[in-house]
Each structure stands twice: as structure tokens, then as C-alpha cells.
Amino acid sequence: MTVGFVGAGNMARAMSLGWGDPILCTDAGSGRAAALAAEVGGSAVATNAELAAGSDLIVLAHKPALLGRVADEVTAGLTSRTSRTRAIVSVLAGATLADLQSAYPHVPVLRIEPNTLVQLRRGVLLMATPRPETDRALVAEIVELFERLGTVVTVREEQFSAASSVSGVGPAYWALLVEAQMDAAVRHGLTPEVAGRLITATMAGTAELLRQDDFDTLAARRAVTSPGGVTARGLAALERAGIRSAFNDAMDATVDD
Ligand SMILES: NC(=O)c1ccc[n+]([C@@H]2O[C@H](COP(=O)([O-])OP(=O)(O)OC[C@H]3O[C@@H](n4cnc5c(N)ncnc54)[C@H](OP(=O)(O)O)[C@@H]3O)[C@@H](O)[C@H]2O)c1
Structure with a gap:
């Protein structure tokens, strides 16, 4: 599938580096499209109509406020006789499937929200449950493509804001x-480098353990917590400092419901 990015900013770059395949892309005049094509392979094209005419899959990676204006430009290419576009994937934060389908009424549209870890192929990509009329084989093909960038998790659109406030x-x-x-460890004599290695390796191992054990966080904690021992004292200090309420407050501050 030839992927065409409308926009060549941070997200287009992260995704295209993750895929590592040649792309088509456009920008609004900054020259970032040419720089991106030079970095990952493929070409910057002059207009969104030209992009649409040459792409099997279009990824909308411009700012959300430009949805309508960009749709007019892209649609000029979609309606050309040579167009081969099979679907549009939007990564625009906040643009719903209804917004997208009304901007692009004649092409199947999917809504995916990647995080920046896609560049390492360790991203988390939220996908809104596709509309029932969307061709299932096409959806499966697109999901397979995006799974090369990390873990694709499908959620109902009404859960999107909460899910995005996690990933x-x-x-x-x-x-x-x-x-x-790290700062706390440095205060107790470790170098930032040693502390960083210890912490990130422990995070990665714990993530794997939790995944294997169906996210049984209590079992993971009990396995390293002896009654009255060091871990118990450390966990109690974190609880006293309000770690749970800090996450609750952060969720309340970000979820749009
Ligand atoms: N960054 C993230 O972590 C993240 C995560 C999830 C979703 N998103 C979504 O990803 C989208 C892009 O975000 P970003 O951070 O990559 O933004 P960005 O770095 O500002 O990039 C936006 C790109 O869109 C281009 N553009 C603007 N108008 C255009 C037009 N008419 N035709 C073609 N290209 C046009 C800009 O061109 P110029 O270079 O010429 O200005 C720029 O290359 C947003 O909708 C955002 O909600 C971002």
C-alpha cells in the first residue's frame, strides 16, 4: 500500500519512520514534506489532490482545525479517474468518525490515535470501532499495517477520550x-545513568509480567512485598503521598466527557 500523508509534521514523521517504507507527503509550504521524503524515502508532492491521486491509503496528519479545507483539496484528487485511494485514516485529535465521514462522504474512513512511540514500533494506537458499513477485509488490512507500529486497541468512540487519557x-x-x-536515587548516591538503567529495565520487565498475568497488579506487588519489609514501607510512603489521587486528578483533568 502506498501511504500518502497530508502533513509532514511530528506525527507523520514518527509514523513513517516506524513503517520505514517510501511515502508520499505534503505540507503547507514549510519544506518539511521534502525533508521527510528525503529522510524516509518516497516523495513530497505539490498538492493534496496529487497526493490523493497517487496514494492507496491517505493518512490525515494535519491540524484538526483544517479538516474541511484539506478535505476540499484531497477530494479533487479522489475524484480523478486515476485515483486509487481505498481509505482515509485520520489521526486528528478530536475529529469524530461522523466529522470525518461528513468531510469525506465517498471513501471509507477510520479514526486512529497513535502515540509518539510508533516511531520505535512500540506505539499504542487507539482505533475507534469502525462504522458497521466499513468493509471488514479492508479494516483488517489497515489494522495489519498499523500493527507494524505497535499495539492497536479498538475502543468504542465514546471511550476514546478516556483511552487517550491513558495512552x-x-x-x-x-x-x-x-x-x-531518578532524582530520588541520585539524592541517595546513584548516578543518573545507573538509576535510569535500573528504572527502565524494571519498568519493561514489570510491564511484561503484568501482560502475562492478565494485569494482576496485586499479585505483582505481593510477590515482592514481605510483611513489614522494605517494599511495604516504600509502597506505604507512595500511598501517603497520594499517588492514586494524583492519577485520578490527572484523568479528571484530561478526560473530555
Ligand atoms: N504529536 C502528537 O503526539 C500527536 C498524537 C496523536 C495525534 N496527533 C494529531 O496529529 C496531527 C498532526 O500533529 P503534529 O504534532 O504532527 O502537527 P505538526 O507537527 O504541526 O504538523 C502538521 C503538518 O500539517 C501540515 N499542513 C498544514 N496544512 C496543510 C495542508 N493544507 N496540506 C498539507 N499539509 C498541511 C503542516 O505543514 P507545514 O510543515 O508547512 O506547517 C505540518 O507539516 C494533529 O491533528 C494531532 O491532533 C498528534
Whole structure:
């Protein structure tokens, strides 16, 4: 599938680096499309109509506010006799399937929200449950393509905001937690490098353990917590500091319901 990105900013770059295949792309005049094509292979094309005419799959990676204007430009290419576009995937934050389908009434449209880890092929990609009329074989083909960038999790559209408040913001939250633990470790004599290695390796192993054990967090904690021992004292200090209410507050601050 030739993928055409409308927009050549941060998200288009992260996704195309993750795929590692030649792409088509456009920008609004900054020159980022040419730079991206030079970096990942493929070409920057002059207009969104030209992009639409040459892409099997179009990925909307411009700012959400431009949906209508870009749709007019893309549609000029979709209606050309040579167009081979089979579907449009939007990564635009906040643009619903209804918004997208009304901007692109004649092409199947999917809504996917990747996080920035797609660049490492370790992303989390939320996909809104496709509309029932969307061809299932086409959806399966697109999901397979996006699974090359990480884990694709399908959620109902009304759950999108809560899901995004977990995975979209996640890299920043985990970076903050690692930073806090690193600072504490440095205060007790470890170098940032040693602390960073210890913390990230422990995170990765714990993530794998939780995945294997159906996310049984209690079992994972009990396995390393002896009654009255060091881990119990550390966990109690974290609870006293309000770690659970901090996550609840962060969720309340980000979920749009
Ligand atoms: N960044 C994230 O972590 C993230 C995560 C999930 C979803 N998203 C979504 O991804 C989308 C892009 O975000 P971003 O962070 O990549 O933004 P960005 O870095 O600002 O990139 C936006 C790109 O869109 C281009 N553009 C604007 N108008 C255009 C037009 N008419 N035709 C073609 N290209 C046009 C811009 O061109 P110029 O370079 O010429 O300005 C730029 O290359 C947003 O809708 C956002 O909601 C982002």
C-alpha cells in the first residue's frame, strides 16, 4: 500500500519512520514534506489532490482545525479517474468518525490515535470501532499495517477520550515518574545513568509480567512485598503521598466527557 500523508509534521514523521517504507507527503509550504521524503524515502508532492491521486491509503496528519479545507483539496484528487485511494485514516485529535465521514462522504474512513512511540514500533494506537458499513477485509488490512507500529486497541468512540487519557499522555507520565525516581536515587548516591538503567529495565520487565498475568497488579506487588519489609514501607510512603489521587486528578483533568 502506498501511504500518502497530508502533513509532514511530528506525527507523520514518527509514523513513517516506524513503517520505514517510501511515502508520499505534503505540507503547507514549510519544506518539511521534502525533508521527510528525503529522510524516509518516497516523495513530497505539490498538492493534496496529487497526493490523493497517487496514494492507496491517505493518512490525515494535519491540524484538526483544517479538516474541511484539506478535505476540499484531497477530494479533487479522489475524484480523478486515476485515483486509487481505498481509505482515509485520520489521526486528528478530536475529529469524530461522523466529522470525518461528513468531510469525506465517498471513501471509507477510520479514526486512529497513535502515540509518539510508533516511531520505535512500540506505539499504542487507539482505533475507534469502525462504522458497521466499513468493509471488514479492508479494516483488517489497515489494522495489519498499523500493527507494524505497535499495539492497536479498538475502543468504542465514546471511550476514546478516556483511552487517550491513558495512552496518548502515557509517554509523558512515565517520563515524569522515571524522572522523579531518578532524582530520588541520585539524592541517595546513584548516578543518573545507573538509576535510569535500573528504572527502565524494571519498568519493561514489570510491564511484561503484568501482560502475562492478565494485569494482576496485586499479585505483582505481593510477590515482592514481605510483611513489614522494605517494599511495604516504600509502597506505604507512595500511598501517603497520594499517588492514586494524583492519577485520578490527572484523568479528571484530561478526560473530555
Ligand atoms: N504529536 C502528537 O503526539 C500527536 C498524537 C496523536 C495525534 N496527533 C494529531 O496529529 C496531527 C498532526 O500533529 P503534529 O504534532 O504532527 O502537527 P505538526 O507537527 O504541526 O504538523 C502538521 C503538518 O500539517 C501540515 N499542513 C498544514 N496544512 C496543510 C495542508 N493544507 N496540506 C498539507 N499539509 C498541511 C503542516 O505543514 P507545514 O510543515 O508547512 O506547517 C505540518 O507539516 C494533529 O491533528 C494531532 O491532533 C498528534
